[in-house]
Amino acid sequence: MREVLRSAIAEAFHEAGIAMRAKDYQTAYRWLERSHILTQRMPLAHAKSHWFMLNLGLLTKDWREVVGQVPRIIAALLFSRIWVPAGNTGRARVSAFSVMPLSAGLEELLRED
Structure with missing residues (x-):
């Protein structure tokens, strides 16, 4: 994996964690959506983005989010290398x-050289 992509993924997870601790849940979701898009082809990291979304759903008592993330975690582990819908935010x-x-920025990060 390119170092630029690795850094962008780490930043997205880090910023999501900061926003969650600050109870800025909308910002946390935006960062997790970004992490989801960037990790879609990486089973463990992809599942991690869904796991964080599930936990954020618990924090916000958004039961639709919680229930919706469970099958997505499983699917991320099983299907990430086979097919993913590009740009899907994972919510x-x-x-x-x-x-x-x-976005052009995400497209550039995901471009394989």
């Missing part, structure tokens, strides 16, 4: 099969 409010547009 329970979004179909797990929806392809979503990528």
